[in-house]
Structure formats: C-alpha cells, structure tokens
Amino acid sequence: MVIDAHSGAMGGSKSQEFMVRTPAGEDQIVSCEKCSYAANMEKASSKLSPVEALKPEGDGQPAEVHTPGQKTIEDVAQFLGVSPKQMIKALAMMTTEEDAKTGKTRARAVVLLMRGDHQMNEAKLSTAVAGKEVRPMQEDEIRELFQAPAGYLGPLGIEWAKDEKDPGKAILLVDKALEGRVNLIGGANKEGYHVRNLTPGKTFHPTAYVDLRSVTAGEDCPNCGASLRIDTAVEIGHIFKLGYKYSESMGARVLDHNGKEVAPIMGSYGIGIERILTAAVEQSNDENGFWLPPSIAPFEVVVVATNSKDEAIGRASEDIARQLEAAGFDVLLDDRDERPGVKFKDADLVGIPFRVNVGKKVTEDTVEVVRRSTLQREDVKISAITEYFQGLRPATR
Numbered sequence: 001m002v003i004d005a006h007s008g009a010m011g012g013s014k015s016q017e018f019m020v021r022t023p024a025g026e027d028q029i030v031s032c033e034k035c036s037y038a039a040n041m042e043k044a045s046s047k048l049s050p051v052e053a054l055k056p057e058g059d060g061q062p063a064e065v066h067t068p069g070q071k072t073i074e075d076v077a078q079f080l081g082v083s084p085k086q087m088i089k090a091l092a093m094m095t096t097e098e099d100a101k102t103g104k105t106r107a108r109a110v111v112l113l114m115r116g117d118h119q120m121n122e123a124k125l126s127t128a129v130a131g132k133e134v135r136p137m138q139e140d141e142i143r144e145l146f147q148a149p150a151g152y153l154g155p156l157g158i159e160w161a162k163d164e165k166d167p168g169k170a171i172l173l174v175d176k177a178l179e180g181r182v183n184l185i186g187g188a189n190k191e192g193y194h195v196r197n198l199t200p201g202k203t204f205h206p207t208a209y210v211d212l213r214s215v216t217a218g219e220d221c222p223n224c225g226a227s228l229r230i231d232t233a234v235e236i237g238h239i240f241k242l243g244y245k246y247s248e249s250m251g252a253r254v255l256d257h258n259g260k261e262v263a264p265i266m267g268s269y270g271i272g273i274e275r276i277l278t279a280a281v282e283q284s285n286d287e288n289g290f291w292l293p294p295s296i297a298p299f300e301v302v303v304v305a306t307n308s309k310d311e312a313i314g315r316a317s318e319d320i321a322r323q324l325e326a327a328g329f330d331v332l333l334d335d336r337d338e339r340p341g342v343k344f345k346d347a348d349l350v351g352i353p354f355r356v357n358v359g360k361k362v363t364e365d366t367v368e369v370v371r372r373s374t375l376q377r378e379d380v381k382i383s384a385i386t387e388y389f390q391g392l393r394p395a396t397r
C-alpha cells in the first residue's frame with residue numbers, strides 16, 4: 001500500500017510524498033485508521049481533546065508558588081496536584097543569524113513553550129526558525145537571559161521580540177496547543193519557584209505561535225477524529241510543486257498558444273526505482289522468497305515443465321509460453337533438466353507472481369496455476385489459459 005503524505009516543502013509551497021509502510025523504513029509517518037489523512041512526522045498534526053482550565057488564583061495576576069526541589073514537569077504537577085497538561089514547559093535554545101549590515105554572525109536566544117506533556121519536534125522547530133541552526137542554551141546563557149537556573153524557566157520578566165525582525169531581543173515561540181489556554185503554571189525564573197495564572201497573550205506576549213509539537217499515536221485525526229497511527233515508512237516518490245519560483249529567477253520562458261512569451265510553471269518529480277523494489281520485497285515475502293506485483297515483475301508468469309524429458313509435457317510447455325507471450329505477457333519458460341522441486345523452489349525464490357505447472361495432466365488438457373502470493377492452486381484448461389490470465393489482468397495490473 002502506498003500512502004500519499006503531505007510533507008515539507010522545497011522552494012515551493014506544496015509537496016507530496018509517496019510512502020510505503022515498512023519496519024525497515026527511515027521515516028516516520030502519521031496516518032489515520034479511518035480516512036485518507038497521512039503526513040510525515042514533521043508536518044503531521046492532530047486534534048487535541050480540550051483540557052480543563054485551572055481556576056484563577058487570587059486576583060488572577062501571575063502568582064508565585066514555592067516548589068522547592070521540584071524541577072521536572074511531572075514532579076511539579078504532582079507537588080501542586082495538577083496535570084502536566086495544565087503546565088508550560090520551557091525549552092531554551094540558541095540560533096545563529098547573520099547581521100544583514102555587517103555580515104557577521106551572532107547568537108540569538110529562542111525560547112520554546114510547550115504544553116507540559118508534549119514533545120518538541122526538531123523538524124518543526126527547524127521550519128519555525130527558517131532552517132537556522134539551533135542548539136540548546138548553555139548554563140551561562142540560561143543565567144544571563146532568565147536570571148535563574150534550568151528547571152524554573154518561564155516567560156515572565158523578559159522583554160521578548162515583537163516579531164522576528166525585532167533586533168537583538170530573544171524570540172519566544174509558543175506552541176499552538178497553548179494558544180487560547182488560560183491560568184497555566186510555569187517556571188517563575190527564580191530558583192525553587194513556579195508561577196500560576198499564566199495566560200499567553202495576556203500575562204506574556206509570544207513573538208509567534210507556531211506548531212512545534214510531535215504527534216503521538218492514538219491522538220485524534222485532524223480530519224475525522226479517528227485514531228492516528230505512527231509507522232516507519234520508506235519514501236518511494238516525491239513531487240514538488242515549484243510554481244514560478246525558479247522559472248522566474250532563471251528567466252526561463254516558453255511560448256503560449258498565442259505565441260506570447262510566458263514563464264512556465266515548474267514541478268519536480270522524483271521516483272525511487274530501487275526503493276520501490278526493496279519496499280515491494282519488504283512487503284511481500286515468506287520463508288521461500290518474495291513475490292512482486294505483476295505490474296513491476298520482470299516476468300509475470302513462469303511456465304515449468306515438470307519433466308522436460310517427457311515430449312508431451314515439453315511441447316505443451318512451449319506452446320503455453322508462446323501463447324501467453326503472443327497475448328502480451330512476460331513469460332519465462334523453465335525447461336531445464338532439473339527435478340520439479342528444484343524448479344518450483346527457484347520460481348518461488350525470484351518473485352514471479354504466477355507459476356504454471358505443466359505435468360502429467362497435459363493429456364487431459366489441464367495444467368496447474370499457482371499464485372505465488374497466496375500459494376493458491378487452480379487447475380486450468382490449456383485451451384483456455386490465455387483467457388484465464390487475461391481475466392486476471394484488471395486485478396493484477
């Protein structure tokens with residue numbers, strides 16, 4: 001099965017990846033059990049169930065709470081009797097950016113806020129910072145920005161950049177799962193303290209809300225609400241819609257039907273021939289070998305003369321092979337002087353989807369057809385063998 005997945009973009013706004021689920025894959029793919037939703041991990045989203053908001057404490061303004069020795073989200077949540085879903089996790093990072101005027105590079109702080117139980121997705125972060133290099137902040141950098149040690153970091157008391165261009169200031173990227181949430185609990189930027197009543201957009205102002213969260217299996221499909229699954233997969237094809245970006249920048253022009261010069265719209269189509277073959281083998285194999293879909297198998301049918309010394313069998317085998325070939329099938333004739341068992345084993349091993357065993361029953365106008373995928377056997381009249389395979393074609397091609 002090939003999954004058509006939304007994926008990251010290259011120089012254009014749209015791209016489609018064609019993926020095959022296989023444990024041997026190098027990518028992770030999120031897909032819906034029910035509808036056709038599928039996306040690469042770096043693009044996937046899910047519908048979150050609503051979280052019960054905490055009641056505001058006191059006057060609703062941020063209020064410090066003493067949390068001595070409680071550093072992890074789980075510890076603090078348990079200590080305060082709340083859910084990690086009602087907490088904010090802060091991740092302190094640094095990027096490097098170039099000064100447009102001087103061309104010199106300089107470091108810039110980027111702080112990420114996520115819901116307490118969520119995991120950050122590196123690929124999404126990379127998209128959020130436009131591909132700039134990102135690394136975790138070092139101890140001294142944390143102290144400089146937050147005036148507090150790791151474990152108690154939060155958004156209060158820092159002047160965040162209003163937008164990406166706001167020079168010099170640290171950037172605060174808040175995950176979309178926190179947008180619209182109220183009365184959250186996060187670090188107070190003070191050792192041994194957290195703070196209640198944190199409301200994004202009110203008690204602190206993010207530079208931007210972005211999607212940073214990794215989807216986890218079992219969450220709800222964004223389209224239909226059914227359960228999402230995550231599998232490893234291999235990418236076998238990729239289409240990019242490049243639009244006019246490169247044709248404009250390279251000055252490429254073609255003539256339209258009126259003879260007028262226009263910039264052509266561009267697309268990029270990639271297909272992984274070897275990956276398709278290995279993915280097919282990964283999906284369809286047993287202890288005796290593998291089988292390929294007839295549409296990509298080098299041969300669709302192998303005709304096996306079970307006893308090539310028998311003249312009638314030899315003649316019938318050649319006839320069948322010739323007939324099928326004339327009807328447009330790719331046929332391999334195995335008339336080697338070998339035992340039938342050896343021939344059957346070899347045929348199973350190399351993945352030919354159908355095997356025709358030509359044996360003693362030729363005198364009754366009958367051969368046996370074996371389907372490699374299911375090992376299902378069927379007696380077929382030699383006089384009707386072409387029609388038999390033609391009848392299978394719509395299903396197998």
Ligand SMILES: [Zn+2]
Binds near residue numbers: 033034035036223224
């Ligand atoms: Zn769905």
